[in-house]
Amino acid sequence: MTADALRLSLQIGLTSTVLSVIFGVPLAWWLARTNVRGRDILSALILVPMVLPPTVLGYYLLLAVGKRGALGSALESVFGVTLVFDWTGAVLAAFVVSTPFLVRTAQAGFESVDRTLEDAARTLGHSERSVFFRVAIPLARGPILAGVALSLARALGEFGATLMVAGNIPGRTQTMSLAIYDAVQAGRTSDAQVLALTLTLVTIGLLVAIGTASRAVRKRQRDTPWP
Amino acid sequence: MALEVRIRAHMGSFRLDVGFEADEGVTAVLGASGAGKTLTLRAIAGLFRPDSGRIAIGARALYDSLAQLDLPARERKVGYMFQEYALFPHLSVADNITFGLRGVPHAQVRALLTETLELLGLSGLDKRFPDGLSGGQRQRVALGRALASRPKVLLLDEPFSSLDSPTRSAVTEQFLSLRSQIAVPTVLVTHDTTEAYSLAQRLVVLHEGAVLQEGPREDVFHHPASPQVARLIGVRNVLRGVVSDVSDQGAEVAIGHLRTYLPGVRAVVGSALTIGIRPEHVVAKPASVASPANGTLVQDVDMGLARRVAITLGSGPDGKDLSIYADLAPGTAKVLTHPLPDLWNVMLPAHAVHVWPQG
Numbered sequence: 001m002t003a004d005a006l007r008l009s010l011q012i013g014l015t016s017t018v019l020s021v022i023f024g025v026p027l028a029w030w031l032a033r034t035n036v037r038g039r040d041i042l043s044a045l046i047l048v049p050m051v052l053p054p055t056v057l058g059y060y061l062l063l064a065v066g067k068r069g070a071l072g073s074a075l076e077s078v079f080g081v082t083l084v085f086d087w088t089g090a091v092l093a094a095f096v097v098s099t100p101f102l103v104r105t106a107q108a109g110f111e112s113v114d115r116t117l118e119d120a121a122r123t124l125g126h127s128e129r130s131v132f133f134r135v136a137i138p139l140a141r142g143p144i145l146a147g148v149a150l151s152l153a154r155a156l157g158e159f160g161a162t163l164m165v166a167g168n169i170p171g172r173t174q175t176m177s178l179a180i181y182d183a184v185q186a187g188r189t190s191d192a193q194v195l196a197l198t199l200t201l202v203t204i205g206l207l208v209a210i211g212t213a214s215r216a217v218r219k220r221q222r223d224t225p226w227p
Numbered sequence: 228m229a230l231e232v233r234i235r236a237h238m239g240s241f242r243l244d245v246g247f248e249a250d251e252g253v254t255a256v257l258g259a260s261g262a263g264k265t266l267t268l269r270a271i272a273g274l275f276r277p278d279s280g281r282i283a284i285g286a287r288a289l290y291d292s293l294a295q296l297d298l299p300a301r302e303r304k305v306g307y308m309f310q311e312y313a314l315f316p317h318l319s320v321a322d323n324i325t326f327g328l329r330g331v332p333h334a335q336v337r338a339l340l341t342e343t344l345e346l347l348g349l350s351g352l353d354k355r356f357p358d359g360l361s362g363g364q365r366q367r368v369a370l371g372r373a374l375a376s377r378p379k380v381l382l383l384d385e386p387f388s389s390l391d392s393p394t395r396s397a398v399t400e401q402f403l404s405l406r407s408q409i410a411v412p413t414v415l416v417t418h419d420t421t422e423a424y425s426l427a428q429r430l431v432v433l434h435e436g437a438v439l440q441e442g443p444r445e446d447v448f449h450h451p452a453s454p455q456v457a458r459l460i461g462v463r464n465v466l467r468g469v470v471s472d473v474s475d476q477g478a479e480v481a482i483g484h485l486r487t488y489l490p491g492v493r494a495v496v497g498s499a500l501t502i503g504i505r506p507e508h509v510v511a512k513p514a515s516v517a518s519p520a521n522g523t524l525v526q527d528v529d530m531g532l533a534r535r536v537a538i539t540l541g542s543g544p545d546g547k548d549l550s551i552y553a554d555l556a557p558g559t560a561k562v563l564t565h566p567l568p569d570l571w572n573v574m575l576p577a578h579a580v581h582v583w584p585q586g
Contacts, residue, residue: 119274120313122300124327124376138317 002195004171005179009199012087012175013156016094020151024102025144029136031103032110033118043107050100058093058164065092065165083165090158090166090173097161098154102147109143110136145214149207156203176202228285230380230412234270236277243267243277243436249380249412255427255444256416257459263436264416265310268382271414272307273300284379284412306378306411310385312369314357320344320368321353327376343371346408348401363394367401374409381413387422402426420461424448432456454583457503462581463552465503467543470494480582483540483549484520487575492582499544499585506535508579509553514572521570525550538571 031043049057065072065083075081083089113136121131137144159177166173168182176199183192233246243263247254258264269275271282271289279292289298289305314323324343328336344350347367357365366386373381386402387395403426406413417423423430423444430447432439439459440452451457454465470492472479477490480500494500514521526537533554540549551573 114313116309116311116313117315119269119272119300120307120309120315120372121326122274123272123303123305123307124372125301125304125329126326127301130329135315139315 002179002191002198005174005176005195006198006202008087008090008172008174009156009176010202012090012094012158012162013152015091016098016155017148017152019091019095020099020102020155021148024099024147024151025106025137026132028103028106028144028147029110029132032107033115046103047100049096050104054097054158054160055164057097058161061093061096061161061165065089085167085169085173087166087173090162090175093161093165094155094158097158098151101154102144102151105147105150106140106144109140109147112143113139142214145210149210152206152210153203156199156206228379228412230271230414231281231283232267232271234267234277234280234282234290236266236270236275236280238266241266241436243270245433245436245438246280247431247438247441249414249429251410251412252429253406253413253415253427254429254431255423256414256431256433257418257420257423258416258433259418259459261435262433264418264433265384267433268307268384268414268416271380271382272305273298273303274307287379304376304379306373306376306381308369308373308381308383308386311389312357312365314365314368314372316357318356319353320349320355320357320360323357323368324353324371324375326372339375343375346374346405347371361394362390363398366390366398370402379411381409381411383413383415385417386415388417388419399425420459432459434459451503451581454501454503457581461505462503463506464509465501466540466549466551467545467585468500468502469544470496470498470500472496482551483522483543485522485540485551485573485575486520487577487580489577489580489582501583501585502575503581503583504551504575504579506552506554508576509551510574510576511536511538511553511555512572512574513568514570517570521572522551524567524569524571527567534567536567536571538573540573 031039062084063069065075067073067076067084072083075083081088083092117139118131118135121135126134157177158175159181162173162175163178168174168178174182176195180192180195180199183195230249232248234243236243241263243266245263245267256264256267266275270277273289276297277290280290281288281292282290288294288296289303290296315326318326321340325336325340328339340353344353347370349364349367349371352360352364357368360368387399390398399422415423415426427444429442430444431441432447434455440447440456447456448460451460451462458465466482468480468482470478471481471486473494473496477488478492478494479486479488480492480502482502522538522540524536525539528535533556535552535554537550537552540551543549553573
């Protein structure tokens, strides 16, 4: 049971974090650089999942992707995919809850990068894509990795929204966080202890790994401090 | 191939309306901060879009509002050296210099790198990072990076302003010897008249977003078209005078109580003029007797080698007090005792006086 929960936690947490990086980092760059009207409102809206109670967020998600929800029925009829009571639903919940942490931190990182450096790359013949990958990301990698660590930790610990969208099905959607809750409810104190200790160690281990990776990448350069 | 710039733009309440041409060789855009110098360079590089106009290198248009053409910066082939150099801190000197060489075969990149390092005296520094370089070295890396991708135009934004004074003169001399090897039109932006004059063949004087005068450096420097241009190129004394007497050969002008004869000036008695003269050209000598022609010392700035004094000349046509700045020659300044005498005799050599109709 612990093994299943651990596997699910890692599967869901890592998938969600990968998605956060794919969508969140370019979004953060765009937010840091754009001058479009409503940028500040959009910046603020992205933070809403951070401040909303997870159960409230989970409830909205359930409305959206449930069988009768607009998104849910579309997904089901077009792709035959059902998110509710599935590990993919848990990924969605973790993604929505944790991405703002990455966007917020990475955006601050990009804002601290001198725009002139990006302009210099443009005058040297580089496309926006190249400017992003070869100038913006390397120079903001400290804050980006900090954001990745934060959002991964948040995704691994996700409880409320996951419970609402994916339920608590052992072996299918029951992550470590949910399994701990189950064990405590059922009075299996020793199980709860093992689970809690495991999740603590795994989370710390992943964060240490990210920190080490970031220092290895930053070894050649000392100007972007690890926040 | 010449660079042609005719643009109008606005940024908030600031209006830019600039037109000039830059041939091969160096053209200096001279102006105070806020004159629109950097904005003009950014427009040429494609980093700022003007409201209208045309920017072209020879027959190749980079921007043309009528043709709705606006090439992105990456396609313009414009080398831009930024004011603080904008070197990539995460890349080595070699990677900085070759950053613009995309799609160039590896062997050629190596050759261009070696050539650029040698040209700029950076050999052996290729593995260093920008934070391990001196200011002068950084400046050369930035220039090398801009040159390595073979631009069609080179833009230099205050290239020497962030260097300390000894480095600055060394780098300036190096740039002069390099100038003949940069075979593309080069636009240099600066607020420093001496720098503009010594590095460029042509000057474009920019003030509050508009070109006041453009031409060969000697023309602009020795014949400023207006009092404004004169002030910008270091003519510290711009004073209002009244024609007090005329002859066939010229006119006598009263500046306060100083009367000076200017041959070749045609004017009617009583008309107002503006004259300009550099403090370096004003001849000031201590006077022994109090006479109406002599003025009183009001300011004394010891600059080490020279000594700049301000001497009152009474009041001008508008009733305001007039004073004139004069630089005492090094010899004179040395002999003179502290403090300087009060009474001074001022003489304006006619050949050094610029005259404009009252404006």
